[in-house]
Amino acid sequence: MRELVYYVAVSLDGYIAGPDGEFDAFLVEGDHMADITERFADTIPTDYAVALGIDQSGGGFDTVLMGANTYGVGLPEAPSPYRHLDQYVFTHRPPEPVDGVTFTDRDPVELVQELKSVDGKDIWLCGGGSLATQLIGEIDRLVLKRQPLLFGDGIPLFSPGTYKPERFQLVDSRNYETGVSFMEYVRA
Numbered sequence: 001m002r003e004l005v006y007y008v009a010v011s012l013d014g015y016i017a018g019p020d021g022e023f024d025a026f027l028v029e030g031d032h033m034a035d036i037t038e039r040f041a042d043t044i045p046t047d048y049a050v051a052l053g054i055d056q057s058g059g060g061f062d063t064v065l066m067g068a069n070t071y072g073v074g075l076p077e078a079p080s081p082y083r084h085l086d087q088y089v090f091t092h093r094p095p096e097p098v099d100g101v102t103f104t105d106r107d108p109v110e111l112v113q114e115l116k117s118v119d120g121k122d123i124w125l126c127g128g129g130s131l132a133t134q135l136i137g138e139i140d141r142l143v144l145k146r147q148p149l150l151f152g153d154g155i156p157l158f159s160p161g162t163y164k165p166e167r168f169q170l171v172d173s174r175n176y177e178t179g180v181s182f183m184e185y186v187r188a
Helices: 032-039 046-052 068-072 108-116 129-134
Strands: 004-010 015-017 061-067 086-090 101-104 122-127 141-146 168-175 181-187
Touching: 004 015, 061 068, 061 108, 061 129, 068 086, 108 122, 108 129, 122 129
Parallel strands: 004 122, 004 141, 061 086, 061 122, 086 101
Antiparallel strands: 141 181, 168 181
Protein backbone atom coordinates (compact mmCIF):
# COMPACT_ATOMS: atom_id res chain seq x y z
CA MET A 1 0.00 0.00 0.00
CA ARG A 2 1.17 3.51 -0.76
CA GLU A 3 2.51 5.61 2.09
CA LEU A 4 2.16 9.31 2.77
CA VAL A 5 5.69 10.58 3.46
CA TYR A 6 6.28 14.00 5.00
CA TYR A 7 9.78 14.74 3.66
CA VAL A 8 10.91 18.23 4.64
CA ALA A 9 13.82 20.36 5.80
CA VAL A 10 13.42 21.67 9.35
CA SER A 11 15.42 23.99 11.58
CA LEU A 12 16.61 22.91 15.02
CA ASP A 13 13.75 24.90 16.54
CA GLY A 14 11.13 23.19 14.39
CA TYR A 15 10.50 25.58 11.47
CA ILE A 16 10.19 24.59 7.82
CA ALA A 17 10.38 28.21 6.61
CA GLY A 18 10.74 31.73 7.93
CA PRO A 19 7.77 33.94 8.84
CA ASP A 20 7.27 35.01 5.21
CA GLY A 21 8.00 31.59 3.71
CA GLU A 22 11.77 32.13 3.45
CA PHE A 23 13.82 28.99 3.13
CA ASP A 24 17.08 30.38 1.68
CA ALA A 25 18.97 29.82 4.97
CA PHE A 26 18.74 26.04 4.56
CA LEU A 27 22.01 24.47 3.43
CA VAL A 28 21.83 23.39 -0.22
CA GLU A 29 25.51 22.60 -0.62
CA GLY A 30 27.56 19.99 1.18
CA ASP A 31 27.90 16.27 1.71
CA HIS A 32 24.21 15.77 2.53
CA MET A 33 23.21 16.75 -1.01
CA ALA A 34 24.61 13.51 -2.49
CA ASP A 35 22.13 11.54 -0.38
CA ILE A 36 19.27 13.75 -1.54
CA THR A 37 20.12 13.27 -5.21
CA GLU A 38 20.52 9.52 -4.69
CA ARG A 39 17.59 8.69 -2.38
CA PHE A 40 15.18 11.55 -3.06
CA ALA A 41 15.92 12.76 -6.59
CA ASP A 42 12.20 12.97 -7.32
CA THR A 43 11.84 15.72 -4.66
CA ILE A 44 14.03 18.08 -6.69
CA PRO A 45 12.04 20.45 -8.90
CA THR A 46 12.00 19.14 -12.48
CA ASP A 47 13.82 22.10 -14.07
CA TYR A 48 16.67 21.94 -11.52
CA ALA A 49 17.06 18.20 -11.98
CA VAL A 50 17.22 18.56 -15.76
CA ALA A 51 19.78 21.38 -15.49
CA LEU A 52 21.93 19.29 -13.13
CA GLY A 53 21.53 16.07 -15.13
CA ILE A 54 19.81 14.23 -12.27
CA ASP A 55 17.81 11.15 -13.26
CA GLN A 56 14.42 11.22 -11.54
CA SER A 57 12.98 8.07 -13.11
CA GLY A 58 13.79 5.69 -10.25
CA GLY A 59 12.38 7.67 -7.35
CA GLY A 60 9.98 6.43 -4.72
CA PHE A 61 7.26 9.04 -5.30
CA ASP A 62 4.76 9.55 -8.11
CA THR A 63 2.59 12.17 -6.38
CA VAL A 64 3.28 15.40 -4.48
CA LEU A 65 0.91 17.33 -2.21
CA MET A 66 1.36 21.01 -1.40
CA GLY A 67 -0.52 23.77 0.32
CA ALA A 68 -1.10 26.95 -1.68
CA ASN A 69 1.71 28.84 0.09
CA THR A 70 4.25 26.08 -0.53
CA TYR A 71 3.22 25.95 -4.18
CA GLY A 72 3.44 29.74 -4.42
CA VAL A 73 7.14 29.79 -3.50
CA GLY A 74 8.21 28.98 -7.07
CA LEU A 75 5.76 31.27 -8.86
CA PRO A 76 5.76 32.71 -11.42
CA GLU A 77 8.98 31.09 -12.72
CA ALA A 78 7.85 27.50 -12.13
CA PRO A 79 4.05 27.13 -12.30
CA SER A 80 4.46 23.33 -12.58
CA PRO A 81 7.48 22.67 -10.34
CA TYR A 82 7.32 18.86 -10.23
CA ARG A 83 6.20 17.93 -13.73
CA HIS A 84 7.58 14.42 -13.26
CA LEU A 85 4.99 13.84 -10.46
CA ASP A 86 1.22 14.12 -10.15
CA GLN A 87 0.88 17.49 -8.40
CA TYR A 88 -1.98 18.40 -6.04
CA VAL A 89 -2.27 21.88 -4.56
CA PHE A 90 -4.78 22.49 -1.78
CA THR A 91 -6.34 25.92 -2.05
CA HIS A 92 -9.65 27.68 -1.47
CA ARG A 93 -8.84 30.42 -4.00
CA PRO A 94 -9.89 29.83 -7.60
CA PRO A 95 -6.58 29.37 -9.48
CA GLU A 96 -5.65 29.87 -13.10
CA PRO A 97 -5.30 26.41 -14.71
CA VAL A 98 -1.75 25.05 -15.00
CA ASP A 99 -0.83 21.96 -17.03
CA GLY A 100 0.10 19.09 -14.76
CA VAL A 101 -1.23 20.67 -11.55
CA THR A 102 -4.51 19.72 -9.90
CA PHE A 103 -5.85 22.50 -7.69
CA THR A 104 -8.37 21.28 -5.16
CA ASP A 105 -10.38 22.44 -2.19
CA ARG A 106 -11.28 18.86 -1.26
CA ASP A 107 -10.78 17.55 2.24
CA PRO A 108 -7.06 16.56 2.31
CA VAL A 109 -7.72 13.42 4.38
CA GLU A 110 -10.32 12.14 1.93
CA LEU A 111 -8.05 12.78 -1.06
CA VAL A 112 -5.07 11.07 0.60
CA GLN A 113 -7.18 8.05 1.53
CA GLU A 114 -8.37 7.87 -2.07
CA LEU A 115 -4.79 8.14 -3.41
CA LYS A 116 -3.58 5.46 -0.98
CA SER A 117 -6.27 3.07 -2.20
CA VAL A 118 -4.94 2.95 -5.77
CA ASP A 119 -1.71 1.37 -6.99
CA GLY A 120 1.30 3.59 -7.32
CA LYS A 121 4.42 4.82 -5.65
CA ASP A 122 4.45 6.71 -2.36
CA ILE A 123 2.90 10.15 -1.93
CA TRP A 124 5.18 13.03 -0.94
CA LEU A 125 3.80 15.65 1.42
CA CYS A 126 5.96 18.63 0.48
CA GLY A 127 4.39 21.12 2.90
CA GLY A 128 3.36 23.27 4.52
CA GLY A 129 2.78 22.98 8.23
CA SER A 130 -0.96 23.65 8.09
CA LEU A 131 -1.55 20.92 5.49
CA ALA A 132 0.69 18.55 7.46
CA THR A 133 -1.39 19.19 10.57
CA GLN A 134 -4.60 18.35 8.69
CA LEU A 135 -2.98 15.13 7.44
CA ILE A 136 -1.19 14.10 10.64
CA GLY A 137 -3.31 10.97 11.05
CA GLU A 138 -2.48 9.87 7.50
CA ILE A 139 1.30 10.39 7.66
CA ASP A 140 3.01 6.99 7.53
CA ARG A 141 6.61 8.16 7.40
CA LEU A 142 8.49 11.31 8.44
CA VAL A 143 11.82 12.11 6.79
CA LEU A 144 13.26 15.18 8.46
CA LYS A 145 16.31 16.95 7.07
CA ARG A 146 17.28 18.59 10.35
CA GLN A 147 19.37 21.65 9.57
CA PRO A 148 21.94 23.14 12.01
CA LEU A 149 20.06 26.44 12.17
CA LEU A 150 17.80 28.29 14.58
CA PHE A 151 15.11 30.40 12.90
CA GLY A 152 13.51 31.88 16.00
CA ASP A 153 10.21 32.30 14.18
CA GLY A 154 8.49 31.01 11.09
CA ILE A 155 6.24 28.30 9.74
CA PRO A 156 6.33 25.29 12.07
CA LEU A 157 6.71 21.67 10.99
CA PHE A 158 3.13 21.23 12.23
CA SER A 159 0.73 24.08 12.97
CA PRO A 160 -0.77 24.15 16.45
CA GLY A 161 -3.53 21.59 16.70
CA THR A 162 -5.27 19.33 19.17
CA TYR A 163 -3.07 17.59 21.73
CA LYS A 164 -3.07 13.94 20.64
CA PRO A 165 0.30 12.18 20.99
CA GLU A 166 1.13 9.85 18.10
CA ARG A 167 4.20 7.63 18.35
CA PHE A 168 6.73 7.18 15.57
CA GLN A 169 9.74 4.85 15.52
CA LEU A 170 13.18 5.89 14.30
CA VAL A 171 14.24 3.63 11.40
CA ASP A 172 17.20 5.55 9.96
CA SER A 173 19.52 8.31 11.06
CA ARG A 174 22.36 9.86 9.08
CA ASN A 175 24.66 12.69 10.09
CA TYR A 176 26.73 14.78 7.71
CA GLU A 177 29.79 16.99 8.03
CA THR A 178 27.61 19.99 7.17
CA GLY A 179 25.75 19.45 10.45
CA VAL A 180 22.63 18.31 8.61
CA SER A 181 20.98 15.15 9.95
CA PHE A 182 18.44 12.96 8.19
CA MET A 183 16.02 11.38 10.63
CA GLU A 184 13.51 8.86 9.23
CA TYR A 185 10.55 7.68 11.28
CA VAL A 186 7.64 5.32 10.65
CA ARG A 187 4.35 5.29 12.48
CA ALA A 188 4.70 2.94 15.48
